[in-house]
Amino acid sequence: MKRTWVLALALATSPAGISAQAEAGAGAATITAGDLRLRIGALAHDSMRGRATPSPELDKAARHIARRFEEFGLQPADGDSYLQEYPLTASRAGTPGRQSIEIDGPDGGTIEGSDILPVPGGRGEVAGPLAIVTPGGADPPDGAVAILRVAPEDTRQGLESVRGLLDGGAVAVLLAVDAPDDYFDGIRRFYERERLSVGMPEELGAPVAFVRTPALPEALRAALASGAGTTAWEARVRTHSEFREERAYNTIGWIEGSDPDLRGEFIVFTAHMDHVGVGRPVDGDSIYNGADDDASGTAAIIELAQAFASLETPPRRSLVFMTVSGEERGLLGSGWYAENPLFPLGATVANLNIDMIGRNWRDTVVAIGADESTLGATLRQTLRDHPELGLATIDDPWPEQNFYFRSDHYSFARKGVPILFFFTGTHEDYHGPNDEPDRILYDKTARITRLIFHLGRRIADADERPEWDPAAYRRVVEGVGRQQGSE
Incomplete structure (x- = not known):
């Protein structure tokens, strides 16, 4: 030295x-x-x-x-x-008037407005039987609308599951947010702002949306809490998101x-x-x-x-x-x-x-x-x-x-x-x-x-x-x- x-x-x-x-x-x-x-x-x-x-x-x-x-x-x-x-x-979530979920089954109805939030990348209109899934679980039946329960700490994991569920046969994915309203509103503010990502658009090729759990039929909420499986409901999902290449x-x-x-x-x-x-x-x-x-x-x-x-x-x-x-x-x-x-x-x-x-x-x-x-x-x-x-x-x-x-x-x-x-x-x-x-x-x-x-x-x-x-x-x-x- x-x-x-x-x-x-x-x-x-x-x-x-x-x-x-x-x-x-x-x-x-x-x-x-x-x-x-x-x-x-x-x-x-x-x-x-x-x-x-x-x-x-x-x-x-x-x-x-x-x-x-x-x-x-x-x-x-x-x-x-x-x-x-x-x-x-x-990308940004589309206008609220272009999003809806129609649920056909016990206590079914139409969910729209502030109770639904499209995920940028997912758009279109499809219908199919509703199947409850879990992240990392079995694939949904072909042609099903997959729905999974998402707690606040699991939001990222839920989003990361979307591509796999679509590749596994789902025609749409619903992320049922089991969280207070202010948390859902925070997700809304995030997705309604224009977001930039590096690379070309990631088109998911199917509707994907968050939905407030309280807006779902009560029996469906109970089924979500109990675990995966086919359900007595069918769903028609319509979402829209906006893309621009820069x-x-x-x-x-x-x-x-x-x-x-x-x-x-x-x-x-x-x-x-x-x-x-x-x-x-x-x-x-x-x-x-x-x-x-x-x-x-x-x-x-x-x-x-x-x-x-x-x-x-x-x-x-x-x-x-x-x-x-x-x-x-x-x-x-x-x-x-x-x-x-x-x-x-x-x-x-x-x-x-x-x-x-x-x-x-x-x-x-x-x-x-x-x-x-x-x-x-x-x-x-x-x-x-x-x-x-x-x-x-x-x-x-x-x-x-x-x-x-x-x-x-x-x-x-x-x-x-x-x-x-x-x-x-x-x-x-x-x-x-x-x-x-x-x-x-x-x-x-x-x-x-x-x-x-x-x-x-x-x-x-x-x-x-x-x-x-x-x-x-x-x-x-x-x-x-x-x-x-x-x-």
Whole structure:
């Protein structure tokens, strides 16, 4: 260990080492508060209308960033394009007037209105004998309308059973929600909002719907409680759901490393360029600008790309700069990249993610994930080497809010890539129209971006790649004992 330290000191104080340090200092100096002010101002301007996924304004942001990458001399990541396109499906439950369940049998009748809620993906009109089923149980008779009782804690399991029931012979599936009205209303609010999913539409090819258990005939409710089997009822089910095919982009550029032995390994810098668009007016303002969330991180990515591109000799490993879309809708863009990477994830040694670094403390940044790998020690050494930044890092002070699972680093972490997530917390303007450029602390944002520059360079030039803490790897990658939240 002592010999290694002496060698590192000798290299740092040699003419070549001093030259490299001076060049790195010059690169960091290109990251300025003034530049960040201009970049955040452009991304979070009212004309960008909150950069919702999908929207023409988000596409405009993606192209704007691509032009910056091209100006800096970055290589396009996807053939000759800086844009990685991915497909989206927008879906929502259909209008209540187009949904009904007619039950023929003892105390039967028609169920409609607020007592029925179609599941997007299922639509059509069919009829058949009603058969009670259980998740993972025997297939229903061919041509039957399958009905299963769903308690609140079993909602996900019930939905996951639908495809198997349809493949097993059911012509429709009813999920009888055995829960208080407010729980059913919560499901309704979820499905009546437009939902985005990655990929092409999943057409279930048959009606699928939630139904309030109290709306069913009393004898049928008793039969549901007693277990599976055929029943004395027949049902005609009619549902409708709406689909729209969309697409969105990630913007990706890269700089090839200078070391022939290490340039096949990659460090990926990420931030999300989308926000939540136009929403409910507050004091007459309906544009949710997203200056901190996450024009601050997106501008930092642009500044980092420029800083590294200014170096005469690139770092030893290759660097990838990525602004993703769809974070606000469920990590869609980074999730697509993780499943369709343009650079091998097995050769991706680190992901440094930046989301909301422009508000709150002037000298402190949260580094989520620092205890999961050797990246934490590298970060601490970088801070010691750069006291001029005037920064300190802290662990996540809000574990109950599950921020770990709510930004794009998680798409990389679950695939086994060591991560650090730089974040300075939410505030009273979070997801509101007052998240405006004039509220950003630009000097602080610049210092955090310079810290990430120095950190990225140190990781890229290190002899060894970062290593996971074994317990963290089991928890994050293998899912042992993991609890996931949602935004």
